[in-house]
Amino acid sequence: MSRVVYVLNGPNLNLLGKRQPQIYGYETLADVERECRKVAQELKLELHFHQSNREYEIIDWIHEARETAGGVVINPAAFTHTSVAILDALNACEFPVFEIHISNVHQREGFRHHSYISARATGVIAGFGTQGYLLALRRLAFLIDANERSHPSPSRAGSNAA
Numbered sequence: 001m002s003r004v005v006y007v008l009n010g011p012n013l014n015l016l017g018k019r020q021p022q023i024y025g026y027e028t029l030a031d032v033e034r035e036c037r038k039v040a041q042e043l044k045l046e047l048h049f050h051q052s053n054r055e056y057e058i059i060d061w062i063h064e065a066r067e068t069a070g071g072v073v074i075n076p077a078a079f080t081h082t083s084v085a086i087l088d089a090l091n092a093c094e095f096p097v098f099e100i101h102i103s104n105v106h107q108r109e110g111f112r113h114h115s116y117i118s119a120r121a122t123g124v125i126a127g128f129g130t131q132g133y134l135l136a137l138r139r140l141a142f143l144i145d146a147n148e149r150s151h152p153s154p155s156r157a158g159s160n161a162a
């Protein structure tokens, strides 16, 4: 299983730190990316970190991940509650998918209680602030490591046997 992981962020998350800080906090997306990069380095993951306000770009990154990655961590933001297209893109992938929300969406307006993405997600984290990204990366690395132990890659299997 590949150690490439994609962290994808949906609309308005470029405004993190400025947008409704009472809900989303004061950390910027650049801060989140920096923390994710630290954890990815520790876990020996190759991180691709993206944000877009355009649904098709997120879908294109999922298609890219489908070819190369071991998993996806996604905060689809408002697309969570609207996007069958993102769900379909994730359904075309075999790897683990972690859906994260900075805020506890279940404590908020009724329209945020339904997620199209949760039908596909391996796990969901909501209300852990930006730490949710780091927790999801740790879980993903755990699953990639476990998969590597149960299905060693030919080169590793060879070196074990020697």
Ligand code: DQA
Pocket (backbone or CB within 6 Å): 011, 012, 013, 075, 076, 077, 078, 079, 080, 100, 101, 102, 103, 104, 105, 112
């Ligand atoms: C969010 C929650 C969504 O309902 C909202 O549209 C967002 C951010 C979160 O991280 O808490 O933009 O995904």
